[in-house]
Amino acid sequence: MVTHVASEHFDVLIVGAGISGVGSAYHLLNQRPGATFAIFESYETFGGTWHMHRYPGVRSDSDLYTFGYRFKPWTGTPIATAAEIRKYMEAVIEENDLARHIRYRHRVEGASWSTAAARWTVTVRDLAADTTFEVTAGFLWMCQGYYKHSRGFTPEWPGMDSYRGTVVHPQTWPEDLDYHGKRVLVIGSGATSATLVPAMAPDCEHITVLQRSPTYFAVGRNVNDVADMLRLLEIDETWIHEIVRRKILFDQKMITDMCVTHPDLVKEQLFEGIKAHLPEGYPIDPHFTPSYRPWQQRIAFVPDGDLFEGIKSGKAEMVTDEIESFTETGVVTKGGTVIDADIVITATGFHLSILGDIPFDLDGEPLDWASTVTYRGMMFTGVPNLAWVFGYFRASWTLRVDLMGDFICRLLAHMDDKNARTVVPQLRPEDADMTIREWIDPENFNPNYLLRSQHLMPRSGTKPEWQHTQDYWVEKRELPEADLDDGCLAYS
Numbered sequence: 001m002v003t004h005v006a007s008e009h010f011d012v013l014i015v016g017a018g019i020s021g022v023g024s025a026y027h028l029l030n031q032r033p034g035a036t037f038a039i040f041e042s043y044e045t046f047g048g049t050w051h052m053h054r055y056p057g058v059r060s061d062s063d064l065y066t067f068g069y070r071f072k073p074w075t076g077t078p079i080a081t082a083a084e085i086r087k088y089m090e091a092v093i094e095e096n097d098l099a100r101h102i103r104y105r106h107r108v109e110g111a112s113w114s115t116a117a118a119r120w121t122v123t124v125r126d127l128a129a130d131t132t133f134e135v136t137a138g139f140l141w142m143c144q145g146y147y148k149h150s151r152g153f154t155p156e157w158p159g160m161d162s163y164r165g166t167v168v169h170p171q172t173w174p175e176d177l178d179y180h181g182k183r184v185l186v187i188g189s190g191a192t193s194a195t196l197v198p199a200m201a202p203d204c205e206h207i208t209v210l211q212r213s214p215t216y217f218a219v220g221r222n223v224n225d226v227a228d229m230l231r232l233l234e235i236d237e238t239w240i241h242e243i244v245r246r247k248i249l250f251d252q253k254m255i256t257d258m259c260v261t262h263p264d265l266v267k268e269q270l271f272e273g274i275k276a277h278l279p280e281g282y283p284i285d286p287h288f289t290p291s292y293r294p295w296q297q298r299i300a301f302v303p304d305g306d307l308f309e310g311i312k313s314g315k316a317e318m319v320t321d322e323i324e325s326f327t328e329t330g331v332v333t334k335g336g337t338v339i340d341a342d343i344v345i346t347a348t349g350f351h352l353s354i355l356g357d358i359p360f361d362l363d364g365e366p367l368d369w370a371s372t373v374t375y376r377g378m379m380f381t382g383v384p385n386l387a388w389v390f391g392y393f394r395a396s397w398t399l400r401v402d403l404m405g406d407f408i409c410r411l412l413a414h415m416d417d418k419n420a421r422t423v424v425p426q427l428r429p430e431d432a433d434m435t436i437r438e439w440i441d442p443e444n445f446n447p448n449y450l451l452r453s454q455h456l457m458p459r460s461g462t463k464p465e466w467q468h469t470q471d472y473w474v475e476k477r478e479l480p481e482a483d484l485d486d487g488c489l490a491y492s
């Protein structure tokens with residue numbers, strides 16, 4: 001391995017070429033046309049989540065009118081496969097000539113801020129050549145996602161070592177996994193499981209979903225009637241995209257509000273949707289009745305009720321119970337159910353990754369993210385010239401990519417106006433007594449991967465400036481108008 005120092009400097013360095021990195025590059029290109037920038041991406045191609053997840057049936061559970069960018073019309077069915085999302089991203093890259101800015105197989109391995117130089121020195125590994133080098137950047141636009149890409153989360157259960165079958169995590173799906181005619185056990189019932197099960201069921205001998213706690217499922221058709229009607233009228237796709245986005249976001253706002261004001265009504269509606277697809281008399285309780293309120297965790301969308309078709313046909317089965325232990329041939333639950341399986345799929349979630357687990361330092365002092373407070377869920381107190389694109393969980397992630405794109409470009413322009421080279425969030429004197437708390441209030445949103453690692457995340461305050469509100473509808477109004485001179489941001 002050879003280490004050499006490169007002398008390249010970029011005004012902005014984007015880390016990651018997933019949906020966030022590509023969208024951010026688009027905004028930079030269009031709103032800061034003179035800026036020099038590069039995207040460094042570990043994988044050999046773009047797509048991030050949609051490149052690395054290879055399990056059967058992998059698809060979005062958001063509609064692509066809102067998961068797609070605001071600037072690039074979506075013309076397919078609302079729910080899209082990973083391949084369709086990659087194709088859409090490919091078109092964005094091509095149409096905007098972004099490929100020349102992306103360096104694939106380049107992993108960012110460290111970032112060091114120098115106050116004297118007012119820039120980041122970034123250590124990069126060229127994975128193809130197995131060399132490391134350094135570049136400098138005025139601003140780091142972090143689009144590396146929010147979970148560890150290398151491996152998913154699998155709990156340790158007693159007796160796992162004795163199991164003689166194959167254990168697979170959906171995040172690292174073996175290309176050659178043959179499940180034809182096999183008995184499959186899927187542990188977990190979130191969005192991944194809801195995708196996997198209908199895709200695998202026709203080919204398996206039998207598939208069992210074992211869940212410790214149920215998930216809310218929303219059943220709907222994978223069509224958008226408004227889009228279809230507008231297409232029939234030969235309306236321009238740009239218009240259709242905008243109109244359909246507005247309609248979907250309007251509807252989602254009503255549902256989100258109802259989840260707070262009338263959670264029981266929303267629950268009933270969700271249950272009714274499921275019942276319509278289940279066999280006559282199939283028990284909703286306990287398999288489909290979570291203990292939390294709708295939207296305290298993401299609701300898994302089931303297009304055309306496909307998940308329930310397997311249950312109807314007898315190919316798929318739900319078990320709601322906890323694992324007591326693994327055996328040589330499967331698992332035994334605490335309730336005494338024995339489930340034998342040739343393959344066990346642990347759809348048990350992620351490891352949260354804070355800023356990609358990249359070591360950062362400020363003038364040689366290692367940076368502990370948990371000691372910072374977030375500015376609007378994108379920047380961090382004491383950390384200069386850096387933003388992390390962290391999208392929405394309840395609405396499509398990408399809605400925030402666009403909003404943040406506008407915000408960061410406005411901020412960079414503001415720095416130019418002020419002749420400033422550094423911007424750093426800081427608590428104001430009036431924030432001194434503000435309660436500092438976790439990144440997200442578990443009462444508001446509480447998936448397990450977040451609860452497991454919240455202590456490592458930046459903190460938040462009680463005022464909107466110091467939170468990731470997770471509220472698209474509020475941010476859409478507030479972010480474009482946010483006062484960049486309200487004292488939360490210090491310039492020099």
Ligand SMILES: Cc1cc2nc3c(=O)[nH]c(=O)nc-3n(C[C@H](O)[C@H](O)[C@H](O)COP(=O)(O)OP(=O)(O)OC[C@H]3O[C@@H](n4cnc5c(N)ncnc54)[C@H](O)[C@@H]3O)c2cc1C
Nearest residue numbers: 016018019020042048049060061062107108144145396397
């Ligand atoms: C299976 C699945 C389905 C999902 N479905 C939806 C959905 O329907 N709707 C929704 O809103 N959200 C969904 N999500 C959440 C989803 O991850 C985000 O919406 C979105 O794709 C995240 O995009 P991203 O670009 O921020 O991060 P990622 O997709 O994680 O991409 C990050 C990129 O950064 C690269 N990278 C990371 N670290 C480094 C480094 N140190 N150096 C260089 N490159 C690096 C990675 O290789 C990767 O390519 C889903 C997540 C999963 C796992």
